[in-house]
Amino acid sequence: MKQPSDPALGKSTSSRTSALAVGATTLLASSLFRQVLGLITLIVIARLLSPTDFGIAAYFLIATAFLEMMQRQISMVLIRIDDVTQDHLSTVFTFQIILGIAAALLFYTTRPLFPLIGLPELTQLAPVLCVLSLVIALRSPRFILFERKLRFIYAAGEETISRVVYAIIAISMALIWRDFWAIIAANFCALTTRSIWTFSMAPMTMRLSLKRWHDCFSFSVWSTGAQIAQFFSKNMPQLIIGATLGLSDAGVFRLGNRLSTLVTTQLFAPLQRVLYPGLADISRNSDRQDEAFNRLNELLLAIVLPISVGMALVANYLVIVVIGWQWLGAAQVIWVLAPLKALETLQENVRSASYVEGSTKLLFIRNFFLLILVCLLMMVGVQFNFMGALAAAGAASTAAIFTTLLIAKRYGTRTFFGPITVAWRSIVSTLVMIAAVFFVDSAIGNQDQIGWAFNTLDDLPLLRYRFAVKVLIGAFTYTGTHFLLWYLVKRPEGFESLVLKLAKKIRTRVLNPNAKKHGTMES
Template sequence: MQTRRPDPNPSALSRRSAIAVGAATLLASGVFRQGLGVITLAVTARLLTPEDFGIIAYFLIATALLEMLQRQIGMVLIRLENVTVGHLDTVFSFQVIFGIMTAALFWAARPLVALMEIPALLELLPVLSALALVIAIRSPRFLLFERGLRFGYAAGEETFSRVIYSIVVITLAWFWRDYWAIVIATFVGQAMRGVWTFAIAPMVPRISLSQWRDSLSFSSWSIGAQLAQFLSANAPQLIIGSTLGLADAGLFRIGTRLVNVVTHQLFAPILRVVYPGLADLSRKTNQRKEGFRTLNAGFLAILLPVSVGLALVAHDVILVGLGWKWLPATQVVWILAPLYALGSIQANVRSAVYIEGSTHVLFFRNMILLVIVCALMWVGVQYNFSGALYAAGAASVAGLLMTLIIAKRFGDGGFFEPLTVGWRSFLACAVMTVAVLTVEVTLRSGEHVPRILVVGLTKVAVGVVVYTSTHILLWVMAGRPKGFETTVFSLVGRLWNHLSRQTA
């Protein structure tokens, strides 16, 4: 009996159900992976030093850049009306060409990197060259699952690579006690992602540029826009490392890593639903603006309380999970967590711009933002680590304002509409903050770990209950308008009915 391979373009599920199921699947995957990621971070943070994390920050930024740019090459497959074998071969060819080019650039960059006077970075350049080729070898056909709103395979890819990475990095860090554990684990994890894509979406790629016009016209602006955005997002880390030293760079890396866990990485799989979902709505309906508003409200309802909650328990989390040496990273979380959550609407704006085909707008926006961020950080580092943190916060505010300017193209409301659609989330967060701070004042006594753990868990429990109940109460008082809450209750109802039928 032959095994039937999955079809990337099913038509059995309705559009709304497919998007909802995909989001739920990826969220569950994200919760598991980031829970594992937090455990991995806690272990490696206790085994390695801030200087190790300062060095590895450069390596991980370069790795993320390679992965982000390679993904942009294939994004055209989601937008196109019809995808042919020629498109798949062309995308794969561009992936390989870009991988070879970036590998050569890393290899040739030794004289420039030597100017930074950090010997460890020179040792990492050959690894980055090899990694550029590894990341390039992935099946373009795998993206057709996202195009068809089937996100379970993407969840499998993310989970599989995270498990492999965690096993390797914890094992090597235990024996080596230096940053090479993270380097090798990252290399292995990326290789396993490529294996997964070809195993699930097999194809025999050919080197062909027959559809280069469709791919290049979209990807060139898209890559430029994403490159500028990536540099503006990582400029604070790079500038802190080059001016304030590896120890401060390591503290900033740990703080932003914790922030990114809850504002980006935990929900990054859900972000993969946004672009295909909006693209599908754009192709088949005229509800793109309504979908844009609903997504903005949904992201704020989820990310805002989680990020504010992290800021409220940051001291407890870092002290119990990572240890005393990482306590200065607490102020990174305090300043950046809420701002990063507000910046989550940028993902929706970027998806809407991709669908509209106006990727040049994103490119110019991100280039201007890059200049602003570098200028702010240059001023901030003159006032040491605290000044750099305030500059990073100001850069996030600048990015949010520029995002709101572009967002006006996709809504019917005013300048702040992408934020005001989540007014119930803002009010519920305010009530939650008061409740958690009250618990903090009432229960805080002593600094030994068991006491801190109990206080921290109590603050989390109070925050979850107060935020959820306040949000629902505000929704009911507003007349139960159609929005994020409606979608959540609908999903819960469907799940309950499904479970009821299974147990009947």
């Protein structure tokens, strides 16, 4: 077993596990709140804006997400360095400023290209992106040290307050302007709030220095390259659809993809912030990395898989009830992408394990290969209009899962399907859930018999009823099957035991809120 190299790192395994559990629970709870708030915001905005507005905003949101990803990638090196000094912080801050200025210049100089690629509407977004490039760069590098110390409540605060600001501005401006500028203004305010929050929680002197550039550069260059390639491989379907099929189709794809990722990458994106610091801490202090990797995969699939597959099963009902008739085409996107996006979430665990191992070059090669493949698939797919593009996006997602499993053989069970089979009870339970929902479908009649598609508002009560029945049947079947299988295999440590422990703690807190306080006083 590895020995701690510093007394501060020599805490017990139980202490580290407790810190990770608290961090994961905090981020997951805040993420649930934000996704509910985000869904409400999405519903309101979708009813006020057109698919074309969503198509324009999609390009802006992709650009800002890219800038955020790049800036975070620069500071990620501070988690891996054994002894972080003020010089390291200043060097990272300098890299952030350099990147921000470079991005601003890039957006400014490429404005004339937008009309040439058939997207003249995007020209007016360039000045806003130039300013945002600098706003996002002005983040405190010291803020990420909270994650290094497994103190994730600050990250939860950052995510939550920015989401609240976004929701308030987006809904207010959408009611007034009724166009895509509502999303632009809301995103600008939310990102500005993030930067202010990092400096208020982790203040530091903004000093420019490149004294420790070598310590930061060697790690960052490959990891940043890997993240750039992964980012564009994820967003290339959106970009190519908008450039070839038009902003309206891009808006429909954006909404369907957003709903598909709402319960996968969006819900668990903050939770992923626990993975890299947690695995890095475990690696420094023990030899249980493989066990932790397996447990993370099991936990992730147990939650994400049934929700995403369930969403696909009721996609047509979901879109009409929640978003509105005009977005029914988005249901097709959910049918194809939601189940695949659930398995794609495994790549975040693999990425974190690769960072800990230092295999960032391998990640770069994988992601760059995937980017080329996605571009080729999408260029062929759009030749067959929207459905062809959607099929190509599904094939690209399948390729991402396959390449993820290839790299995952280096960790955990050391087998190709290991990251998936560790959650075999979740897979079996999901299959039973699918069968149960299809049985309900056959019991209540096929789509022609129930009057699909519903054409008037008078049909909505029946639609809501069938939607609710399917959701309840699916949730009950999945949960019941999961715990039945768990009991049949002698109740091993896993997702089920974690749920029961959490439920017990919640019940204790609710029934006897002073128990912890009294116990502490007695001890």
